[in-house]
Amino acid sequence: MSSPSSASDELVQDLVDANHILHHQGIVDAFGHVSVRHDGDASRFLLARNMAPARVQATDILEYEVATGEPVLPNPPRLYLERTIHSEIYKARPDVMAVVHNHSPAVLPFCIARGARLKPVCHMAGFLGGADAPDGPVLFEIRDHAGPGSDLLIRNRELGAALARRLGDSRVVLMRGHGCTVVAPSLPVAVFRAVYTEVNAKLLLQTLPLGEVNALTPEEADATRISNEGQAARPWDLWREQARRARRE
Amino acid sequence: MSSPSSASDELVQDLVDANHILHHQGIVDAFGHVSVRHDGDASRFLLARNMAPARVQATDILEYEVATGEPVLPNPPRLYLERTIHSEIYKARPDVMAVVHNHSPAVLPFCIARGARLKPVCHMAGFLGGADAPDGPVLFEIRDHAGPGSDLLIRNRELGAALARRLGDSRVVLMRGHGCTVVAPSLPVAVFRAVYTEVNAKLLLQTLPLGEVNALTPEEADATRISNEGQAARPWDLWREQARRARRE
């Protein structure tokens, strides 16, 4: 079999930072995970072992096979149960370089209320809509795939593949009673999208009692997404500094 | 009379940590308390003297008799008025190894609004429902036991026993105008359940204005509870690290 490829130190450090940022920004608590595609081998991705994101260090990062969602090295430590969320999306979407799965608190209501739609309502969150998601992210109902008595977890490749199909060509998929999964062409943009999905959800929760929502048009959503992606280094630099300071590094 | 039994140092330290975690996570303020059954004598339990949980140290932990809710040693310091919440539940429920009583802020609305039900709506909080609590935790109305002019406190064994009966075989009981009591087979799981009761309550408060709630089925609730209990060390390790850091230990 293949010997382990070696991702760049910079990518590993970015993934550690991404874990800490997502925790510091309130996007993950003790649960949730973030991965990045290997920068030297597109058939692999990097993801921590089973642990709280806030505590991840470089030595906790493992390499996984996109084909199977299984780790490259034998005798791994305890792994995340839901690692096929990542592997199946990398398989279905060659353009995706990073994946965040979380239980983002303001997003969950849109995963619980029947028929609710998380439309983009501010210019920082245009990526939620656009021509390929005109009403905002779609919902993945696991009952359609695992029946009425599952533990709601994406426990195997079949469920991971079903989630990836539901995501389609968009950037965010909601998961009923569970959370969401966010994808992007880079780790900073994935973190950006995960944070602003939460921001937009908070805004929408507060706006709905005020009256009719004036959401972004699909054209506005696409235009703002393109503008914002050119600015992703700005929040990344700030959030990394804040997260490192919070950990006293 | 019996000489004091001696619980393990590890259990005492875990109880100190549980006090600090519950405060750091916003589940208790200056009020509320957490106990654990003695690991060497099932007829006793450990609980702090009357003080804010955030300030509890190992020397503040006392042993109590399950039979009476009274401390083992004579001449105790000032005690929590509501210690029979703990003793009567340990008496009625041999499976219970830890008890948390709190005034969890997002849970209280479900203890105040007539007819409101705290159904499990996310997979982290399946323990709120399941086959033995299909609509979520039941409410204990103290007026039914202490009349219309009480101070709402569980001041004696009779009220503690009535609360334990209302809890039945479930894991959480709401207390009208007061808070809730959470039980579990271990201290980490009790803390986990107390935190995610609050998380689920926040989610439900935010979801209700959006439309019809798609709660977990009883089968999903039971399945997620079993899955999550196998993961309880993950949040416990994180929260303990955070609480210790916050206290600069």
Place this chain on the structure above:
Amino acid sequence: MSSPSSASDELVQDLVDANHILHHQGIVDAFGHVSVRHDGDASRFLLARNMAPARVQATDILEYEVATGEPVLPNPPRLYLERTIHSEIYKARPDVMAVVHNHSPAVLPFCIARGARLKPVCHMAGFLGGADAPDGPVLFEIRDHAGPGSDLLIRNRELGAALARRLGDSRVVLMRGHGCTVVAPSLPVAVFRAVYTEVNAKLLLQTLPLGEVNALTPEEADATRISNEGQAARPWDLWREQARRARRE
């Protein structure tokens, strides 16, 4: 004229701590103030000079005359514009030993929405109701006293006296578009009541969308108030420790 009386060092330190606690607990921001009646001369009270409560030190505390709301010493520094809130209440209520005035964020909605009532809904906030305030605190509408174009401030003795009359024998008075004023028989109880007025307001704001509110009966409110006042040292000790830590003292 009279030479300055000398309050105890302990009382001055308690007032400094009360200022810092109220800020740390989010009850005051840069505005709001807390006073205490002089422990050696009931015709005087202690209150800081014009500054943010979080920054008050012992040397910023001045003595004022209850009769006039004016400072004892000549050539004072800049003073709070609304010091007659304090003086007129001490004059009208010999039982009152401490007064907090604030713009408590969750309380304000009950000072803005026409007809809203801040009923006590949890056992920590029984002081809001009881036999002498069966529907919760009353509202002071300054338009009834200063006309439709005032700056809403209690700028003089007449307005202070009108506010004191509206307070009557109760413990909290709401002020339209402005905030509230809380009184108590001691500084720790005044701080306790100011904090739990905010807590109860938050609870009620979250409960109202859920359905009909099951408030404390007047008998429950009075009973819980008496029970809680016996516990006021517990939160005071915690909050003081937290506020001092936050200031790195």
Place this chain on the structure above:
Amino acid sequence: MSSPSSASDELVQDLVDANHILHHQGIVDAFGHVSVRHDGDASRFLLARNMAPARVQATDILEYEVATGEPVLPNPPRLYLERTIHSEIYKARPDVMAVVHNHSPAVLPFCIARGARLKPVCHMAGFLGGADAPDGPVLFEIRDHAGPGSDLLIRNRELGAALARRLGDSRVVLMRGHGCTVVAPSLPVAVFRAVYTEVNAKLLLQTLPLGEVNALTPEEADATRISNEGQAARPWDLWREQARRARRE
């Protein structure tokens, strides 16, 4: 061409502090910006280069021409895309000495819900209303100027001028799906107004479910604005101390 004028060190330091205060108070995140008119040359203003406000230092402050919104020095670093918000307002309003643009989280709902009005409801936020804004700030709808497919950004002088016209003689203008812009006769008052715009928005969001809003009259709004502006040093001193402490300076 002109050689660079030199603003006072004090003004530069105040602008650095204003950046940090706005971040610490939650008014800006990684985005948003604050400027001040040059204190030695009214045809220029000071604004940071393109970066998160929390990270701005004195060396990041650049001088810009009011006439064009372009920097005075050649070969500048990367600039904020929306700097004509500032330049066009300074041009249209000689009385304005400081401008804040932000995506203030509680204000956004009033920029999203059709027809919602951010009326002043507490005495700290009278500046939102008054004789020249009797129903609160007006909304700038960028679709009226840039069509239905823009990225919502104020990218050029024409859009900046349109925004300045919509602001008129008032103090705050809302921007649909985007945020708001706040102006003032000094930097401390601009920061004050930006913070209390957010405070008032939070209050109004919480009040609307309670019933009919009793807003300030235009006369009350003008009177409270005048009173509060005399107190602007109090919050400025506190917030600066807090922001500096948070950055460990």
